[in-house]
Amino acid sequence: MSSPRSTRHQASPDHVVRRRRDAALGRARSITKTVAVASVAAVAAFGIYISRALPGHAATSHTSSGSTVSPSDGSTSTGNDSGGGQSPSDLAPPSSPPAQSQQRAPVVSGSS
Amino acid sequence: MVDTALVGVGRNLAVYRTTRWSTSVELVVTDPRAVAPATAVLHRELDRVEQVASRFRPDSEIVRLQEATTRAPSWAQPVSDDLYEAMAIAVRAAALTDGAVDPTVGSALCELGYDRDFSALADGVAGRLPAARPVPGWQTITVDAERRAIGLLPGTVLDLGATAKAWAADRASAAIAGELDCGVLVSLGGDLAVHNAPDGGFSVGIADVCGDQTTTVQVSVASGGLATSGIGRRHWMLGRHPVHHLVHPETGRPVDSYWRTVSVAAGSCVDANTASTASMVKGVGAVTWLEERSLPARLVRTDGLCLTAAHWPKDAEGGPAPQSVDR
Numbered sequence: 001m002s003s004p005r006s007t008r009h010q011a012s013p014d015h016v017v018r019r020r021r022d023a024a025l026g027r028a029r030s031i032t033k034t035v036a037v038a039s040v041a042a043v044a045a046f047g048i049y050i051s052r053a054l055p056g057h058a059a060t061s062h063t064s065s066g067s068t069v070s071p072s073d074g075s076t077s078t079g080n081d082s083g084g085g086q087s088p089s090d091l092a093p094p095s096s097p098p099a100q101s102q103q104r105a106p107v108v109s110g111s112s
Numbered sequence: 113m114v115d116t117a118l119v120g121v122g123r124n125l126a127v128y129r130t131t132r133w134s135t136s137v138e139l140v141v142t143d144p145r146a147v148a149p150a151t152a153v154l155h156r157e158l159d160r161v162e163q164v165a166s167r168f169r170p171d172s173e174i175v176r177l178q179e180a181t182t183r184a185p186s187w188a189q190p191v192s193d194d195l196y197e198a199m200a201i202a203v204r205a206a207a208l209t210d211g212a213v214d215p216t217v218g219s220a221l222c223e224l225g226y227d228r229d230f231s232a233l234a235d236g237v238a239g240r241l242p243a244a245r246p247v248p249g250w251q252t253i254t255v256d257a258e259r260r261a262i263g264l265l266p267g268t269v270l271d272l273g274a275t276a277k278a279w280a281a282d283r284a285s286a287a288i289a290g291e292l293d294c295g296v297l298v299s300l301g302g303d304l305a306v307h308n309a310p311d312g313g314f315s316v317g318i319a320d321v322c323g324d325q326t327t328t329v330q331v332s333v334a335s336g337g338l339a340t341s342g343i344g345r346r347h348w349m350l351g352r353h354p355v356h357h358l359v360h361p362e363t364g365r366p367v368d369s370y371w372r373t374v375s376v377a378a379g380s381c382v383d384a385n386t387a388s389t390a391s392m393v394k395g396v397g398a399v400t401w402l403e404e405r406s407l408p409a410r411l412v413r414t415d416g417l418c419l420t421a422a423h424w425p426k427d428a429e430g431g432p433a434p435q436s437v438d439r
Contacts, residue, residue, distance in 0.1 A: 090405060091208055091387055092379030097408040097423040098331035098338065103315035105330050106127045107138045109302035110319035110340030110373055 124310070132158060133166075133277070134231040135301030141288070142295030142310050150288045154298065157284040164194045165276040167218055167269065168229055174198075174270055181264045188256040188263030196260045199253065201382055202275045206250035209390035211361055216248040218269030220364035226357060241353045244363040273357070278339060278385035281305040285381075303339040305381040320373045320412045329410075329427040337381030341388040342373035358392050370395035373412040376402065377424070383407075 126144035128151050130137045137158070141150050166172040173195045180189055191199070202215040221227070225237030254263030264270070282305045285298040289307035297306050297314045306314055313334035320327050321342060331338075343356045343366075358367045374391040378384035387407050391398035399421050402409045408424040418427070 089208070091383040091407060092336070093406040093422070094334075094336040094377045094379055094408065096334050098316075098333050098377050098425060099313065100425040101313075101315045101330040101332040103312075103330065103332065105315040105317035105328075106125060106140050107297065107299045107302075107304060107314075108317035108319050108328060109299065109304060109338055109375060110321065110342055 128154075133162070133300070134229050135277075136299070137301075138297075138299040138304075139284075139288075140297040140299075140314060141292070142308070143292070146288075146292045146294045150292055150294070150296065153288045153291060154284045157287055158280055158300075160194060161198070161276055161280040161283065164192065165198045165272045167271055174272070177262060178264065178269060181268070182266045188254045188259060188261035190259055190261045193260065196255075196262065198272055198276055198279060199262050200255055201279055202270075202272050203250055203253055203255055205275050205382070205386040205390075209386060209393075211250060212390040212393040213274045213386050214247055214250050214361040215270050215272055215275070216250055216252065216268055217359040217361060217364070218271035219267070220247050220359045221271055221357065222269060223364070224359070224366065236351075239351050241351075242364065244365055247359070247361045247364050249361070274385060274389045275382055277301060278303045278305075278337065278381040281381040282337065297333075303337070303381050303385050304333070305337045306333050306335055309334045318375050318410060320418075331425060333377065336377065336379045337384040338375065338377045339381060339385035339388045340373060340375040341385070341392045342371075343367075343369050343392070358389065360393055367393055367395075369414065371398065371411050372414045372416075374398065374409060375411075375424075376407050376409040378407055 124142055124144070126141050126147045128139040128141075128147055137154070139147075139150055139154050141147055162169065162172070164173045167175060169175065173192060177189055177191060177195070199215075205213045206215060220242075223239075223242040225239055248265055248268050252265045252268065254261070256263065277300045281298045281300045281303055285296050285305035285307045288294070288296045288298070293308075295308040295310050295314075297304055297309070297316075302319070304316065313332035315330055315332050316338060317328040317330055318340065341358065343358060356366045358369065359365065360367045369392055371392055374388045376384045376387040376391065378387055384407075387402060387405070387409070391402060391409065391411065394401055398411065399409075399419060402421040406422050409421040410424050411419045411421070413419070420426070
């Protein structure tokens with residue numbers, strides 16, 4: 001049920017102005033929200049790009065010899081024939097340690 | 113290339129020797145008929161590594177990368193697969209040694225006079241010991257895996273000496289074994305890589321240089337790599353100061369070494385040389401560091417005391433002296 005007074009109120013110029021104001025504020029809020037979301041997305045994308053491009057950072061990949069390189073944490077596993085079973089982020093021990101030898105040595109390590 | 117010789121050792125081994133990069137190059141194969149083709153493969157691989165990673169060749173790719181970075185700083189420059197791999201190995205070595213083996217020590221070495229081939233340092237160089245300051249640091253290197261690109265801070269001078277020579281030994285050894293199907297040992301200045309070793313492995317002398325005296329012990333190596341780092345050979349005079357090639361990344365000055373010689377065996381020559389060089393830099397903490405990584409090692413202190421780590425064998429007594437190396 002509506003009273004004559006409320007009918008007059010809805011039709012008043014003030015009400016029209018308020019409705020227009022509210023509509024304008026709604027549009028402004030929508031635009032602000034869009035700009036904020038776009039800004040956050042842009043910052044995130046730029047951050048991802050920077051994380052890959054700045055010195056000292058890089059993505060993981062495979063080298064031509066089959067090594068896995070993760071310079072971001074510095075881990076690599078070379079494609080050698082070691083049997084040490086170490087994780088790629090370790091220096092690989094030999095499959096067997098050097099043994100004593102009485103044989104004539106054709107090469108010397110450490111002499112040059 | 114000078115001083116090239118083919119030397120037979122035993123009935124089933126053949127040895128080829130030469131000199132490159134101011135150091136000895138030795139190739140041992142288990143099939144004497146394979147010496148000639150193996151030698152060709154060896155030099156092909158050494159040529160390639162030199163073309164990519166030598167800081168003494170103005171036309172090498174690494175020097176051109178440094179020049180391009182200085183001329184036009186950018187995020188990263190695309191490089192060949194070989195230089196990318198060399199840099200990735202160097203960065204990995206730095207990361208796995210907490211920066212003890214740092215490829216950005218090039219400027220520090222140049223300031224110490226090591227800006228030319230080592231053979232040119234025999235008479236010493238003029239100059240004074242530079243002030244202590246840290247090198248740029250391996251963390252400043254960009255390794256862009258997607259673009260196969262490398263980025264440097266302008267002015268960075270790289271020295272891949274701790275990894276590139278060992279990488280060359282690994283490459284050459286693997287290529288010879290793969291292409292010629294024989295047992296092979298490649299030694300570049302004593303950093304050696306082994307593939308398809310005969311029963312009992314290859315016998316290798318381990319040298320400890322102290323002044324004019326060199327003592328050696330023998331071990332056999334069946335796989336992977338072995339490297340020895342020390343301050344006994346690569347040293348020279350900078351003005352009145354004796355200096356050597358092992359630079360501490362935190363000071364840019366030669367390591368005040370606790371060890372005279374460190375020999376390490378590992379799954380590859382790169383890993384062996386990375387560990388031996390790092391041990392020289394780490395000093396007294398190296399034994400524990402090596403033990404934790406199960407890397408067999410023989411360490412000789414500057415006072416001559418010998419220690420071993422991770423199942424390195426005791427020195428054999430009364431073994432024959434290793435064959436002398438002509439240089």
